[in-house]
Amino acid sequence: MSVAHPRERFKCCICGRVFPRGQGIVVMLPGGVLAFHSSKCAARFLRLLLDSGSKEVVSSALRLAKELESKQVEAQERRVKKI
Numbered sequence: 001m002s003v004a005h006p007r008e009r010f011k012c013c014i015c016g017r018v019f020p021r022g023q024g025i026v027v028m029l030p031g032g033v034l035a036f037h038s039s040k041c042a043a044r045f046l047r048l049l050l051d052s053g054s055k056e057v058v059s060s061a062l063r064l065a066k067e068l069e070s071k072q073v074e075a076q077e078r079r080v081k082k083i
């Protein structure tokens with residue numbers, strides 16, 4: 001296991017731009033790293049992932065979206081009760 005170097009650099013997998021740790025969006029996954037230099041590139045990746053992804057990818061994305069939506073409703077209800 002390698003210890004993360006503070007000057008570690010990542011390469012955006014969408015546009016190829018290299019950026020230092022602490023910038024951009026870096027997602028560490030068990031099988032590798034997803035690095036995006038900007039949220040715009042991350043959004044583009046999401047689009048590509050869903051367009052080319054398998055049914056499982058799409059359905060888990062939709063499931064997660066639904067879950068998050070219901071959490072928002074819960075949070076809103078809690079807020080209303082406080083008032």
Ligand SMILES: [Zn+2]
Nearest residue numbers: 012015037041
């Ligand atoms: Zn980029």
